[in-house]
Amino acid sequence: MDVKGHAAVVTGAASGLGAVTARALAAAGAKVALLDREVEGAARVAAEIGGQAFACDVVDAASAEAAVAAAAAAHGPARILVNCAGVAPAGRIVGRKGPQPLEDFRRVVEINLIGTFNLLRLVAAGAVGLEPLARGERGVLINTASIAAYDGQVGQPAYAASKAGVAGLTLPAAREFAGVGIRVVTIAPGIFATPMMLNMPQEVQDSIGATVPFPPGLGDPEDYARLVLHIIGNTMLNGEVIRLDGALRMAPK
Template identity: 50%
Template sequence: MDVKGKAAVVTGGASGLGAATARALAERGAKVAIFDLQTEKGEAVAKEIGGVFCEVNVTSDESVDAGFAKAREAHGQESVLVCCAGTGNAMKTASRSKEDGSIKHFALEAFNWLIQINLVGTFRCVAKSAAGMLTLDPGEDGARGAIVMTASVAAEDGQIGQAAYSASKGGVVGMTLPIARDLMNEGIRVNTILPGIFDTPLMQGAPQQVKDALAASVPFPKRLGKPEEYARLALAMVENDYFNGEDVRLDGAIRMAPR
């Protein structure tokens, strides 16, 4: 797919992986809409790339519908969707306090909250975007659009305390091929990236010694991933018309230890 002149939507596009992807798409000539809850940052990135910012909560049907309506009014029906919106938390499934021996378990509200954002929120945006793409006239080989979702290496080697996070990201991996098959006769491709340890705003707040230790754990190159590297792979998935139904790790060959 040549994205020049095409409309694209990037969820979580105000910072990190999403912002890098929004910039990369705009550099290729795409008309980009950013979905995010970070209004100030999102508007700044949208202004920088000549795009449009839509304040969107991916856990809300009404919010997502309003975001797509605004984006399509500005740019027309999107042919590209990249889902980067997501978050994380960490808590053992059940644990014993070292101080007083009291026992607690992972709060189900917190588990559900993460699933709603990372998994259900991703599917909500994918389903609504795909329905819109079905209205487009088919191009070469019947192509109408391309979708990229974001999982994590935690989908395959989650660490201690990551039961909810790994479940949410494993769900994204698990639905990649079925969605690609659902949409195969409509010319819409679906792929997923599993990033490793990336230098995102969340990571930038960590102490330097923590970041150095994480970087040293990567086989090669021994550093954190750059958001621009994620963006390049997302673009490859969009632009290569034979790239479909795949889950690809982008992690410097790391395999996460238990902790």
């Protein structure tokens, strides 16, 4: 699919991978709707790229439905979705204060997995009614997992489980939507220079970056955005989880 002229929805678009991806899509000619709970941050990015920002809590059905409907009213139903909204808190299953509070685990799964599914279902519902493009394609839905889905470290049980769920969602969704020409692909990033990482002390960033075989260092969010654009343009990419990690395999701790 050629990005130019098509409506796109990006979640978690106020910062990090979402913001960079929104910029890349807009630069390629897409009409971009930026969804985030931090709507002021999303609005700043939207103003920069000529997009539209909408408040959206991805775990809330009504909030997501309203945001997707508003985006469709502004740009038409989206053919492109990039799910970047997520959280990555650390916490052992049993820590010094006892077992991890169940609500902490539930919150991570709700945002990372259920939030991903929430937007997937809503954008797909709009895309199925669109006219098919070349090769019968109607849309591309791109989710964000993590290499933690495969290499989850101590202290990452909720994060790793939620991202493994996103990875596991990929193939059944792709198979379901194959008949209507909608592709589903997931990116599993390694360690990227997002606000969460950049807020760490420089020596910590350097230490973490040194674990990446090649290229060493934190990943550039632009590389994530470039992969998004390639997935959209390459019709044969479907039902796959793509690691984007510089050959990193994380140690247990």
